[in-house]
Amino acid sequence: MGVMFSLLAVVVLILIAVAGTELAGWRDLFGIVIPYAAVVAFVIGVIYRVLKWARSAVPFRIPTTCGQQKTLPWIKSSKLDNPHNLFWVLCRMFLEVFFFRSLFRNTRSVVVEGPRILYSPTKWLWAAGMAFHWSLLIVLIRHCKYFIEPVPSWLVTMQNLDGFFQIGLPIILTTDVVIVASLTFLFLRRVVDQKLRYLSLPADYFPLFLLLGITVSGVFMRYFTKTDLVSIKELAIGLVSFSPVVSSEVGLVFFVHIFLVSVLLAYIPLSKLMHFAGVFMSPTRNLANNNRVRRHINPWNPKVKVHTYEEYEDEYRDLMKAAGLPVDKEE
Amino acid sequence: MYNGGKVLIGILVFLVLISSPLWYNMAMDGSDYQIELEKAVRGDDCVRDSAWMKANHMDLLNEWRDQVVRNDERFEIGSDGVQYERSLSFTCLSCHENKDKFCDRCHDYLGVEPYCWECHIVPKEVQP
Incomplete structure (x- = not known):
């Protein structure tokens, strides 16, 4: 159900781009207006979501840890899994953001004969996630060459490394293969595994199909239906310098590609794809477990008007003395 | 807002990253670069159009x-x-x-x- 709905949604999006540019001829709309609108929606949406998260309550350190807390000096503490200061928190965050450490701990439970339950580590999701995200990062950096002039030499070097195997012409870029393969795996994983299929929603399938649409249209443009790249770079560089021109040589597949990218950009703030910002704001990852070292006071505690014993005694000293009660201070 | 300073730094980094092509082009004067190709010696004749x-x-x-x-x-x-x-x-x-x-x-x-x-x-x- 979710699969068909999401697939249909992406197919309809592709048809909109095809009909809009080929039949209706709204090339400026799909090449300029929609991309601008999408970027504005993306930037404002992301900032809005982050500020909304920032306003929510962070009452106390949440020590969901996987190791020994720092206590006495002769007990060895697990610094990375249970960081007690900023430095080790930064280390944990680094490994989380760049190497998805939490996902690496993924386990799978199977009921075997007995009946007995077995837990085993599975790294497939982690591996496919790493393959996808790193490819996406490299693809994104590679695409910067369309938006900047002159192209810096390190970017060309990176691209040459990406095409290290020199297969075919244009040279097949490793990340192109890896990103399509990993997305396909991440999709199949949701469909093949019964439990996961039961859990999966359109919000899980739609981004996968959208990303597949984007990567496949990009791959098509590079390897099969060639386009005039110079006019595309002129459009892209025009977009970032606010003087865009859609040349007549820009092809149909490019419009499909850029329309799907625009939809993705606008969709990110509304979806679970916000995890790119959310990972930095995970309280279980970014807070040091120093609950026992430092006193944390609830930031929204109301101001309580207290009446200390000293003040009490000052007020009733004479009466207390008269009644024979002991007092701390005589005067 | 809790840890407002850190959140604002994060947002600032995001804005700088996403607008970096704009600054790069402005610094390098790249956005109005025009491609001019030298004409072929034999004019328009070529193996393909x-x-x-x-x-x-x-x-x-x-x-x-x-x-x-x-x-x-x-x-x-x-x-x-x-x-x-x-x-x-x-x-x-x-x-x-x-x-x-x-x-x-x-x-x-x-x-x-x-x-x-x-x-x-x-x-x-x-x-x-």
């Missing part, structure tokens, strides 16, 4: 290389009916004499480094 060549020349060169190197088929009739030798150095570069003002213009603009020149020499470069 120029629109096709613009997008697909690399496929043609790849095909030529395979046919020459593997099958020793060195000649073909172009789309204009003229026989051409399948040769980058002798056919392509005899019309587009100047690699710097033809090949490199687009390749540099698009950050492409074709490996043609790892084997081929540029004819002009060896002439005294």
Whole structure:
């Protein structure tokens, strides 16, 4: 159900781009207006979501840890899994953001004969996630060459490394293969595994199909239906310098590609794809477990008007003395 | 807002990253760069028409290389009916004499480094 709905949604999006540019001829709309609108929606949406998260309550350190807390000096503490200061928190965050450490701990439970339950580590999701995200990062950096002039030499070097195997012409870029393969795996994983299929929603399938649409249209443009790249770079560089021109040589597949990218950009703030910002704001990852070292006071505690014993005694000293009660201070 | 300073720094980094092409182009004066290709010596005559060549020349060169190197088929009739030798150095570069003002213009603009020149020499470069 979710699969068909999401697939249909992406197919309809592709048809909109095809009909809009080929039949209706709204090339400026799909090449300029929609991309601008999408970027504005993306930037404002992301900032809005982050500020909304920032306003929510962070009452106390949440020590969901996987190791020994720092206590006495002769007990060895697990610094990375249970960081007690900023430095080790930064280390944990680094490994989380760049190497998805939490996902690496993924386990799978199977009921075997007995009946007995077995837990085993599975790294497939982690591996496919790493393959996808790193490819996406490299693809994104590679695409910067369309938006900047002159192209810096390190970017060309990176691209040459990406095409290290020199297969075919244009040279097949490793990340192109890896990103399509990993997305396909991440999709199949949701469909093949019964439990996961039961859990999966359109919000899980739609981004996968959208990303597949984007990567496949990009791959098509590079390897099969060639386009005039110079006019595309002129459009892209025009977009970032606010003087865009859609040349007549820009092809149909490019419009499909850029329309799907625009939809993705606008969709990110509304979806679970916000995890790119959310990972930095995970309280279980970014807070040091120093609950026992430092006193944390609830930031929204109301101001309580207290009446200390000293003040009490000052007020009733004479009466207390008269009644024979002991007092701390005589005067 | 809790940890407002850190959140604002994060948002600032996000804004700088996403707008970095804009600043880069402004600093490098890159956005109004225009590509001018040197005209071919023989005018518009070519193995294929120029629109096709613009997008697909690399496929043609790849095909030529395979046919020459593997099958020793060195000649073909172009789309204009003229026989051409399948040769980058002798056919392509005899019309587009100047690699710097033809090949490199687009390749540099698009950050492409074709490996043609790892084997081929540029004819002009060896002439005294």
